[in-house]
Amino acid sequence: MPPLEAADNRLQQAMKTLLLAAMPGLLTLLWFFGWGVLINLILAITTALIVEAGVAQLRRQPVQPALRDGSALVSATLLAAALPAYCPWWLTxxxxxxxxxFGKHVYGGTGKNPFNPAMLGFALVMIMFPRAMTLWPAHGLDLAASLQPIFGWSQAPDAWAQATALDTLRVNASLTIDELFARHPAFGHFGGRAAEWVNLAFLAGGMFLLQRRVFSWHAPLGMLASLLVISLLCWNGSGSDSHGSPLFHLLSGATMLGAFFIVTEPVSGAKTALARLLFGVGVGLLTYVIRTWGGYPDGLAFAVSLMNLCVPALERFVANRQIKVNP
Incomplete structure (x- = not known):
């Protein structure tokens, strides 16, 4: 088998394994939020395939290989999982x-992207349409009701959306943590309602990927350990000015999706083991800082994109350190 064809086959197999590992998280999202998640997936995947085919045509390249490698499908799936379940169709x-x-094709396509396409797309719409990105459904809707907020065909049902637990905690000024967990519907047992179960499901998928050695442990451990440590150091109890417990931060937002499916992206991430570990540490620290003191409820997309810019510096640092250790 030619080397190029063998590399394509390995890429396709890795993408299939990633999609399989994401299934527990996606099914959990479907369980809690219903049809909106499925519609998001369909819209994102359809858009991704159209973009891939269109770019291939513009470059006068074969369309089928561009669609077959699976990277665009994975990016679309992960992005759909991170977006609010009933966001407008045009936002997806x-x-x-x-x-x-802007995260992949302007740099030459698959294998040349300096940014994670899913997280760059999320960050773009977070900046442009912040209000639409902060409202998550309080419950799942039936198919007919799901089409209303997504396509705007009629007035959305009353009280169908609410702020997330992370956003509520960030702007809270009067209620204690115990009161928020007892009174606010966005809070579950330890983290965000539903989000804690979704995070556990993506954690299970991540353990499967680690067991299959699809990626190394360095970036996930770096991200989760740094998020745990900084949230523990900054945890100021359960008063109204609390930033939330370490467990709350691990089980809210897109923490586990980010740790096992985003920071492990091989092209935009670091290549050497120590650089991967430092990359993960940076993502975890920035995620907490943006969540707590920034203007956005979940800083994962911005943290990943900023650390993507730091990858060359991380690799140079690791290389220089190795030269000094082994002159």
Whole structure:
């Protein structure tokens, strides 16, 4: 088998394994939020395939190989999992197309992207449409009701959306942590309602990927350990000014999705083991800082994109350190 064809086969197999590992998290999202998650997936995947085919045509390259490698499918799936379950259709399309075009294709396509396309697309729409990105459904809707907020065909049901637990905690000024967990519907047992179970499901998928050695442990451990440590150091109890417990931060937002499916992306991430560990540490620290003191409820997308910019510096640091240790 030619080397190029063998590399393509390995890439396709890795993408299939990633999608399989993401299934527990996706099914948990479907269980809690219903049809909106499935519609998001369909919109994101369709947009990704159209973008891939369109770019291949513009470059006068074969369309089938561009669609077959699976990287765009994985990016679209992860992005759809991170977006609010009933966000407007145009937001999903904009995030997917923007992430693939500005995070991947302007740099030459698959294997050349300096940014994670899913997280860059998420960050773009978070900056452009912050209100639409902060409202998550309080419950799942039936198919007919799901189409209303997504396509705007009629007035959305009353009280169908609410702020996330992370956003509520960030702006809270009067209620203690115990009161928030007892009174606010966005809070579950330890983290965000539903989000804690979704995070556990993506954690299970991540353990499967580690067992299959799809990636190394360095970046996930770096991210989760740094998030745990900084949230523990900054944890100021359960008063109204609390930033939340370490367990709350581990089981809220897109923490586990980020740790096992985002920071492990091989092209935009670091290549050497120590650089991967430092990359993960940086993502965890920045995620907490943006969540707690920034203007956005979940800083994962911004943290990953900022650390993508730091990858060359991390690799140079590791290389220089090795030269000094082994002159």
């Amino acid at each position: 399309v904009t995030a997917t197309a923007g992430g693939l075009l």
